[in-house]
Amino acid sequence: YNNNLDIPDDYFQKDEKKVLIIAQTGKDASLEFGLAKDFKTVDMIKDAIKENPDSKIYIKIHPDVLSGKKQSDLVINSLPKECILITENFNPIVLLEFFDKVYTKTSGMGFEALMQECECICYGMPFYAGWGLTKDKLECKRRMQKRSLEEVFYAAYILYSEYFNPYLNQKSNIFDTIQTLAKYKDIEKVNSNRLFMLGFTLWKRHFIKPFFKAKDNEIIFLNSINSLVRYKLKEDDKFFIWGK
Structure with a gap:
């Protein structure tokens, strides 16, 4: 979900x-195997309201719910009046920068919150809970030793995980993966917004589109510069002219 939206500067009130x-999908396997089946998201909501009487309670809906792929683990239409629903598909890392405290069951976003130095209250036993980093509602008796954030990161992201580079068709590692993601995210930014294409003959238009593929962009082919009068130009519009 690292290609999601950034947050407008005025989305949150200052100093609030x-x-x-962090809501999850209704049938997320991690809820069962993370021992969170006996907890409901509404339990987290009630505790958050009680424990933070002077704070606004924001609820982050899972991206797969926003896209319609899955159902949520809470009934959105029956939320308490103290709650504010975040329905935009914001980049989770950027979103966490605005918070100092999060509630979750087993979401991986809880670990990202720890990396952002947020206080994290867990209602399940994900891989990052039970090590003294989180405030836990459950106990894992075999996790007896405290671990640092760096140790948990190393175990989960480097020792345990396997990486593959689809562009090179070969096994990879975390460092190459980070560089690859950053590279193609920059390409995505360049190809975002409206792209006006001038001087592209009909037979070129079909095969040129994949080279400018990006999330939510719009490619507009123009027969002449005079065709621009039909459009209200924006600051972030881009122009591409076929050279000779």
Whole structure:
């Protein structure tokens, strides 16, 4: 979900106290195997309201719910009046920068919150809970030793995980993966917004589109510069002219 939207500067009120509840999908396997089946998201909401009476309670809906692929683990239409629903598909890392405290069951976003130095209250036992980093509602008796954030990161992201580079068709590692993601995210930014194409003959238009593929962009082919009068130009519009 690292290609999601950035947050507008005026989305949150300045200096307001707020906490974030991270909702998940209804049949997320991690809820079962992370021992969170006995907890409901509404339990987190009630606790967050009680424990943070001076704060606004924001709820982050899972991206797969926003896209219609899956159902949420909470009934959105019956939320308490104290809650504010975040329905935009914001980049989770950027979103966490606005919060100091989060509530979650087993979401991986909880670990990202720890990396952002947020206080994290866990209602399940994901890989990052039970090590003294989170405030836990459950106990894992075999996790007896405290671990640092760096140790948990190393175990989960380097020792345990396997990486593959689809562009080179070969096994990779975390460092190459980070560089690859950053590279193609920059390409995505360049190809975003409206792209006006001038001087492209009909047979070129079909095969040129994949080279400018990006999320939510719009490619507009123009027969002449005079065709621009039909459009209200924006600051972030881009122009591409076929050279000779």
